[in-house]
Amino acid sequence: MSAPFELPAEDRRSSPRTGYTRAHWEAVADGLLTSAWRWSTPGCALLDLPGRPSRSGVRSDGLEGYARTFLAAAFRIAGSGGDDPHGLLERYAGGLAAGTRTPGRDDTESWPLILGHEAQGQPMVESASVALGLRLTAPWLWRRLDPGVQDRAEEWLRGSLRHTPAPNNWYLFPYTVAGFLESVGRGDAGTAAARQRALELLEGWYRGDGWYADGDGRAFDHYNGWALHLYPVLDAHLAGDAEALAHHGARLRTHLAGLALMFGGDGAPLHFGRSLTYRFAASAAVSLGAVTGHTPLTPGASRRIASGSLRHFLDRGALTADGLLSLGWYGPHEASLQCYSGPASPYWASKAFTALLAPADHAFWTATEDPAPVEESDHVLALPAPGLLVQATRSDGVVRLHNHGSDHVRPHEGESAADDDPHYGRQAYSTRTGPTAPGNVADNHLSVETGGRRSVRRRIHPLGAGHGDGWGWAASWHRPVFAGGPPMVPGLRVESVTVVRGRHELRAHRVVGAPKGSRVTHTGWATGPEESLTSALRGLHGWDGPEADPVRAPQGTAWTRWAQVPRLTGACGGTSVHVALACLTADADTAPLPEAVDEVRVTGGAVEAVWADGARTRITFEPVEVRHTER
Incomplete structure (x- = not known):
């Protein structure tokens, strides 16, 4: 099955194993975003995608649609130096203004407040995607916002600093919010405390071999790649913090030595752990290693794994006829889901577009694809x-x-x-x-x-x-x-x-x-x-x-x-x-x-x-x- 939107012709010279190039990744990001935005509310603050609601409710699900697609758009635009061919930043700016307004009697679009995890805290999760999207696109979005909108956005985001996350990777959400606020000159003791708290916990969760436990227990799964490594490494990379990048990057390199073996010859990641509906987000750490230089893989092997994972799902029905990511693995599959899964949950797959932070002349894109480890x-x-x-x-x-x-x-x-x-x-x-x-x-x-x-x-x-x-x-x-x-x-x-x-x-x-x-x-x-x-x-x-x-x-x-x-x-x-x-x-x-x-x-x-x-x-x-x- 092919994607329900147009992709470029395959390039089997540069990419003999997948046929995918940077142009394919851009086209997939554009297609996913165009399809999702058909379901936006008038003020652009919520993307109310069709499907059964999550336990957090419809308003929270709409915020999830905004935040997770914003992440894909931010990687797409930041990776092309601000080029925004579909005018997405204007929509996300409008949504930010509408979502952070004080709710009124006739309000239908303001975002839910960020509360602790025991109070249906899904907005705290989404605050990280909003913050990371704003950080990646700051020169073209944040810096052009009305100061009043900036203030309201900061106030909404600070809810993640004032409430208690779930005792696992959630502590990296306020960490990411704090990193954004500090990057735009709005840091203070509260942002510093949130970052220090997350880093101390992260050290306690590190078990060796490049693996973190997702909290104080023994949960090891794909959250290592798309959360526990991604947030601190990307933060250090964007901040230009060489010391932090060396520390976190060394662990990412070790992790990738094992993770690279966990993709099949057909591009599939292991079906293991929770939140599997995020699908090709499993390759995010592979691309991040290539972008930052902290990887044991050649650029050609990194691209083969990332593109292979992306294509694997597009070729097997992960998208609906409307071009939306379904709740499941290939097509819809209820048993692959968790109670917190909602219509927009699959769009954490946006993290795979970390690959687009590698510019067009980066070896990740220019090198010929090498075999994945299992193919050798x-x-x-x-x-x-x-x-x-x-x-x-x-x-x-x-x-x-x-x-x-x-x-x-x-x-x-x-x-x-x-x-x-x-x-x-x-x-x-x-x-x-x-x-x-x-x-x-x-x-x-x-x-x-x-x-x-x-x-x-x-x-x-x-x-x-x-x-x-x-x-x-x-x-x-x-x-x-x-x-x-x-x-x-x-x-x-x-x-x-x-x-x-x-x-x-x-x-x-x-x-x-x-x-x-x-x-x-x-x-x-x-x-x-x-x-x-x-x-x-x-x-x-x-x-x-x-x-x-x-x-x-x-x-x-x-x-x-x-x-x-x-x-x-x-x-x-x-x-x-x-x-x-x-x-x-x-x-x-x-x-x-x-x-x-x-x-x-x-x-x-x-x-x-x-x-x-x-x-x-x-x-x-x-x-x-x-x-x-x-x-």
Whole structure:
């Protein structure tokens, strides 16, 4: 499917892999903005896009439409030195004036006040996009505004400095507002305090390997790229603060060494974590690294990843017939959304247009596209700090992420909440599959069943990760959580280890403290009948048999309307060990799983697997240790 607006002809000489150039990015930005502005209110303060409202209400959703499209327009205009071929700045200036007026009896356009996160604080989120848009376009918009409008805009924005953000990346919203105010000579003790507070928290959230937790827990996801790295690095870049840019840029460089592996050969980012309807915003950090020079990637590889991600969604129905970004992944998909998602939420995808801050003569645009990492060779990368293991195979372009560390459970929540979070609780994610919906069988999941209740995985405790030449491992433990009664079974614990090699995944679990008569189930990847994918799962030890049964997931995934999941079942009680071999591949000539491993031996707290080619993997559970030797 092509975009519902005109794009330039492909340039396969400069961009042999995507065909996209800077002109394509400008055309996409222009097309998205033109389509969205058809839904503006008369005073231009709100863009009331069609669709179900968010929990924050219609007025807040309209502000979201203004703010998030303004971000795309600002990158587009700032990157072209102020060129505004569609007269967008006049519209955004008018909207700023109308939105910040004191509400009157007949008012229909003034913006909601910025309050704390516990008081439906979505306007605080949007204040950052408004502030960043004003900062990027200051020479052509802010400096030409009537002083009264400037004062009203400042007063509205300062609401973000006076109220409490959510305890996560939200602290970077007042940080961004403060950065803008200081950049136009309106800084004071309040702006300095907001910036210092955010930076101190950011330091506490940094876990290493280029990854921040999104708050005090262990939530690691795309917010790293489109928020936790983007705001401080872009702020330092715009301010010309060499010291801050060196500090934050070094972490961005480290982050990109891993993030670059998380885009498939078809351009797709990993379907992992929340807010996935932001889609190609996942490439924002890649472009920012190229713009600021803090990246391990060549300019050609950076552009290939960014353009590949943009094109991936445009080619697969992310836009409606009206040229609007739908609420979903490709087309509309309710299970990919959160309760805060509204009609304009997808326009945080605007962050991808950070790429346009690179001028036309920048190497990001002039270099010939290089292959993305997954197109060059197989990769296995362990990230011990977030507890993630990346497995990428060149032959089919599929990237898989094995999750042994990200759970999105806040420290004060404990482990007792018994709801299943498909975006964080699954053991594996990929660039070609999505998690099944709540209420359907959970993919890539180990569950303990006891007393008629089935467990979910909530808080994840990492136990280590590592990699060698062509192989890697990651491990974690969790306490199974149950609904419909006491949430925890005293002493019950599951230890899990994933070892990857080529396209294969050796999955070993030790269940400790299970009541007598309990059962354990384990599932593989969810795929649909119309997909050119093979999902296989084979029992090697501790199951009723080696063959997995297919289980239906009628609500499908973000890729397919209907899916099925392979599932193994077995008995457990006391302490038991369960070993399986899984595989997800798009290669048509994949060898059957029974031919991959010759033998598995389980003795005490150790598992030893002998691969068909003579390689050996040994896993011990207490303490966790993984050794692998090639033939």
